[in-house]
Amino acid sequence: MNKKVTRGELLGGKLLNSFNQYPLNRIWLITLPISAGILATVMHAGFHWPLKLPGHHMEWIAILLFVRYLSPLKFAASLTALGATAATLVPVLGNHSISSSLCYLAAGILMDYGFRIHWVRTNFISLVMLAATAHASKPVLHWVMMKFFGIPAGSLTNGLSYPYFSHLLFGFTGGTIGLAFALLTKRQLKKT
Numbered sequence: 074m075n076k077k078v079t080r081g082e083l084l085g086g087k088l089l090n091s092f093n094q095y096p097l098n099r100i101w102l103i104t105l106p107i108s109a110g111i112l113a114t115v116m117h118a119g120f121h122w123p124l125k126l127p128g129h130h131m132e133w134i135a136i137l138l139f140v141r142y143l144s145p146l147k148f149a150a151s152l153t154a155l156g157a158t159a160a161t162l163v164p165v166l167g168n169h170s171i172s173s174s175l176c177y178l179a180a181g182i183l184m185d186y187g188f189r190i191h192w193v194r195t196n197f198i199s200l201v202m203l204a205a206t207a208h209a210s211k212p213v214l215h216w217v218m219m220k221f222f223g224i225p226a227g228s229l230t231n232g233l234s235y236p237y238f239s240h241l242l243f244g245f246t247g248g249t250i251g252l253a254f255a256l257l258t259k260r261q262l263k264k265t
Contacts, residue, residue: 103146106149106156109153110136110153110158112136113157115160117132117133118165131244133157133177133208134204134205135250138248138252139254139255139258141153141185143255143259148185150188151182152181154177155178158175161174161177175218179211205240206244209240211240212229212239213237
C-alpha cells in the first residue's frame with residue numbers, strides 16, 4: 074500500500090512517526106527551531122558586514138525560511154523568532170533593543186501566516202517574496218514605533234523608502250539562499 078508523503082514528513086523522514094509517539098522527540102521538534110533562532114542572533118552579533126546598508130543581515134531570513142520550509146510544525150517560524158528574541162535579551166550578543174525583538178517576532182509570524190496559503194508554500198518565487206516581505210517588516214515596524222511612540226530608529230532618519238527597499242532586496246537574497254539550502258536538504262533526506 075502506497076502512503077502519501079506530506080511536506081512535513083521531510084524533516085524526519087520515516088522517523089516523524091516516532092516524533093509523534095514519544096514526548097522527548099516532540100521536545101526536539103520544538104527545540105530545534107528555537108535553537109535556530111538563537112543561532113541567527115549569534116550570527117547577527119558575530120558577523121559585522123562592512124556594508125553600512127539597512128537590512129544586510131540576510132542570514133536571519135535565510136535561517137527562518139530554511140526552518141519553516143522543512144519543519145512539520147505550523148508555527149516553526151514563530152518558534153525560531155522566539156528563540157531569536159530570547160537571544161537578543163543576552164547583553165553579550167549585541168545592542169539589540171526591544172523594537173528589534175518585536176521585529177524578529179513579526180517576521181516569524183508573517184512567515185507562518187504566509188505558509189498557510191497553499192500557492193505561496195508551493196511556489197519558489199512566492200516563498201522568496203514571502204521571505205523578503207517578512208524581512209521588510211522590520212523598517213515598517215521601526216517606523217511605526219518611531220512615529221507613534223517616539224522610539225528612535227537610526228536608519229529611518231531620511232525616510233522609510235530606502236530602508237524598506239533595502240530590506241526587500243536583502244530579504245529576497247536571504248530567502249533565495251535559505252530556500253535553496255532547504256530544497257537541497259529535502260533532496261538529501263529523500264535519498265536516505
